[in-house]
Amino acid sequence: MALSTPTDFATHGIDRFTVNGDMRSARNQTMLSLIGNPRGNYDQECRWPTNQAILNQIKIEDVGPFKVSGLAPAVEALGNVMDDIKAEDREVYDALGTMGMLCCRLVRGSTSAISNHSWGTAIDVTLEGKLDKFKDGRVQKGLLRIYKIFQRHGFFWGAAFSREDSMHFEICDQLIRKWVDEGKITSGGGNVDNGVLDFGDRGPEVTELQQVLNLRLGLDLDTDGVFGPATRATVMEFQRQNGLTIDGVVGPNTAAALGIDL
Numbered sequence: 001m002a003l004s005t006p007t008d009f010a011t012h013g014i015d016r017f018t019v020n021g022d023m024r025s026a027r028n029q030t031m032l033s034l035i036g037n038p039r040g041n042y043d044q045e046c047r048w049p050t051n052q053a054i055l056n057q058i059k060i061e062d063v064g065p066f067k068v069s070g071l072a073p074a075v076e077a078l079g080n081v082m083d084d085i086k087a088e089d090r091e092v093y094d095a096l097g098t099m100g101m102l103c104c105r106l107v108r109g110s111t112s113a114i115s116n117h118s119w120g121t122a123i124d125v126t127l128e129g130k131l132d133k134f135k136d137g138r139v140q141k142g143l144l145r146i147y148k149i150f151q152r153h154g155f156f157w158g159a160a161f162s163r164e165d166s167m168h169f170e171i172c173d174q175l176i177r178k179w180v181d182e183g184k185i186t187s188g189g190g191n192v193d194n195g196v197l198d199f200g201d202r203g204p205e206v207t208e209l210q211q212v213l214n215l216r217l218g219l220d221l222d223t224d225g226v227f228g229p230a231t232r233a234t235v236m237e238f239q240r241q242n243g244l245t246i247d248g249v250v251g252p253n254t255a256a257a258l259g260i261d262l
């Protein structure tokens with residue numbers, strides 16, 4: 001019982017906002033540009049990637065207390081975390097479970113941000129079969145005993161998110177970049193060829209889209225070739241001004257109004 005009981009961070013002298021030190025959470029823009037887009041569309045449902053180059057880097061493995069699917073180096077890192085927890089805190093190890101690693105979906109409650117679970121670099125853990133309550137600003141006691149072990153292996157702790165998510169650990173931004181540099185992750189490209197330009201796509205077509213949007217709306221949108229939140233918002237603004245369906249997706253009608261080829 002005790003391990004899954006919630007407690008206050010302050011009681012343990014922890015400031016949850018700075019608990020990860022220098023480690024940063026990897027932003028969508030980073031994941032999309034370095035690894036690629038796992039799927040062409042997202043909602044709140046948990047789905048499997050459709051991008052074959054990313055699927056090829058997915059590994060399914062028993063890491064000790066449970067079996068997971070995730071990006072190969074992240075699964076390997078998680079295995080090392082579990083080995084350490086087993087050696088250093090057997091009681092917590094025996095109480096550990098998971099609510100999943102690889103899961104392509106939007107961040108809970110968001111209509112545009114992609115969860116890092118979509119790339120299989122994040123894991124949600126349970127203690128005694130119970131999830132730490134989302135957004136309550138508190139933390140299960142058992143998690144306080146193991147978060148440093150996750151951090152040691154490059155996992156950023158979700159306790160620091162503005163919407164507190166203490167059951168969540170994800171590979172930090174710095175380690176993602178290091179793995180890309182070392183060739184442990186290869187980019188799967190951005191465009192899932194579904195005949196539209198959509199959130200998460202990247203490449204010269206997106207750069208062209210951004211340039212045309214800037215021209216048409218007199219804006220200064222970053223022309224980085226990554227269809228992220230700002231591009232999506234700008235497409236929606238263009239659609240609104242032109243009486244088109246406001247969905248943030250560049251399909252045939254929006255492309256025709258913009259004068260671009262898909």
Ligand SMILES: [Zn+2]
Binds near residue numbers: 117122123124168169
């Ligand atoms: Zn999570």
